Amino acid sequence: MTPFGIRKKLKSLLGGGKSADTGASERPxxxxxxxxxxxxxxxxxxxxxxxxxxxxxxxxxxIMTGCAEGDCGTCRVEVLAGAGSVSSEGSREQNTRQTYKVQDGWRLGCQARLEGPGLHLRIVDPFADQPAA
Ligand code: FES
Known part of the structure; x- marks a missing residue:
């Protein structure tokens, strides 16, 4: 692979260039x-x-983050409205929420994805707003 081939491959992996166009601008x-x-x-x-x-x-x-992989619980965020407009919770998120005692109605911001309108979030300082034990 030539240096230009490497550059093209890196652009593709990092989201640059035509080949990496995921249609993001066309999403709702x-x-x-x-x-x-x-x-x-x-x-x-x-x-x-x-x-x-x-x-x-x-x-x-x-939203403050730590691991960005669903393991640390730092990115906890309260969903005040529109819970149905967020992706469903995966097993990793469930396990982490249990481990760090993140209440029901809260999600991990690095794992939950926007899926519809009407969402209202409350962002907290994870070091000041500890979940109830
Ligand atoms: S940043 Fe670690 S769980 Fe989201």
Whole structure:
């Protein structure tokens, strides 16, 4: 493989170039309401299939993350409305929520994906807002 071939392969893997176009711009997008740790409210745009961490990154208070793989529980976020607009919980997320005693009605932002309209999240400071034991 020539250096140009390597560059093309890297672009493809990292999401650049025509060959990596996943049609992201064609996915439906919705407004997501966010209540921040300071109590302020605002909205961000989220596209179908994006994690809640990605969606929250467009606002003033991104969800804090640790592992970004569903193992640490740092990215816990409360779903105040629109729970049906988020992907269903996988076994990894269930296990991590149990391990770290994350309440029902909360999701791991690095695992949960936006699937529809009407979502309202409450972003917390994971070091200040500990879940009830
Ligand atoms: S960042 Fe570790 S579980 Fe989401």
């Amino acid at each position: 997008a919705w407004e997501v309401r966010v209540t921040a740790p300071d109590g302020s409210d605002y909205t961000v745009q989220g596209k179908q299939g994006e994690t809640l961490v990605t969606v929250s990154g467009r606002g003033a208070y991104p």
